[in-house]
Amino acid sequence: MANKDLDIELKLLLDAIYLKYHYDFRGYAMASLKRRMAMAADHFACRTLSQLQDRILHEPHLFPELLNYLTVQVSEMFRDPSYFRALRQSVVPLLRTYPSLKVWVAGCSTGEEVYSLAILLREEGLLERTLIYATDINTQALQKAEAGVYAVERVAAFTHNHSQSGGHASLSDYYTAAYGNVVFDRALKKHIVFSDHSLATDSVFAEVQLLSCRNVLIYFNRELQERALGLFKDSLCRRGFLGLGARESLRFSQHAPAFSSLVWEDRIFQKV
């Protein structure tokens, strides 16, 4: 009985958020969202999600903070190094054949994945001809991504991943250290456009050769996954590449026939 109430409250909260702030979380995977909303209720000192709904409706300044519970900002540079190694080996040679390149990182969070790709493309001599679109719905995360500043404690793991990914140079060539942080190079940022874009409510904005969307689809239910994959299909050029997270796939999707798998172990697909 208690759980039933929680489900009702969660649904009402998501409706309220949609009606008031136009962020649409109604098609998200509920189990993990429920967990995070319970944590948010704790954080905002609310006993129930109904109380949380009350506060979120009447205290709009709280919404950006709630957005950090609705979305998950967990990332890392060169996360799953073998993914980036596979991009170098199997995708880069084909990208070389294009005189200019457009890349879309969807759900870029605080930027780790974007800088990883920018560095990879620089190392492969492709960044000069590339424009990277980095999008997310969390504007605070986008601001951090744009700043490209990370705590120095995280750099050892980034460096390890980078070298595992087949990185040619030293990661330290791409950042400068200052006050307990590292700042990534302006020369990388020159090729990146950060913008607010939702896979749940916005549409296609460019044609791209490579699209990387990792650990975002797992947060969607099947219907919303279909919507997002439809966007991906429509924005990729013919023979364009799609990279997903280590445990994501097109298996259950009606869009599956539009793609062939190029490197299955690393979830890299190619539009047919």
Next chain:
Amino acid sequence: MDFESPTGLSTASFEGRIDAVVVGASAGGVEALGTLLPALPREFRPTVLVVIHQPRERRSLLADIFSARCALPVQEAQDKEPAQPGTIYFAPPDYHLLVDDGPSLALSADEPVLFSRPSIDVLFESAADTYGHRLAGLILTGANSDGARGLAAVRQAGGVTLVQRPDTALAASMPTAALARGPADFVLSLEQMARLLRMMGGGHEG
């Protein structure tokens, strides 16, 4: 034979009621599961969901290792896949495993909980939410306190709680922490647990 329960639960009360069994293990867990999982007969009906803490590698051999040794099909859990009865699923390394409506399996890349991803607490809490009293939760050997909170959620939802007897566990902290949080319905050695599971699963007493 019947089992003695500190909470007075009789084994008859859960026969035929259990739809899913969630299992949490850490240090010493592969060996413990090696006793437990191969003991489940082909007729075992509940879905079995397992979180075991392991090094963070892309590919895990657990499903392969246990496939060869178990009568039941063993798989690594995939996002959005329906939870099949009589199937053993392992949480993939570096993802949380949850149960969503359906029931179906769901993965998340949320922060580690108590330094663990996958987290036993996360699996148990979401399974308790979905399965309620039709769930059994098992805490096995481990050197941390993950699972204590999750097992409390199983208890609160009216599910059956089982803890490996700490003096039989390779690492006693995890079962001890689970017991410190509240009484378990059964505190058993792995061999006893395997027998009890067979009674729970609609299979024959071996």
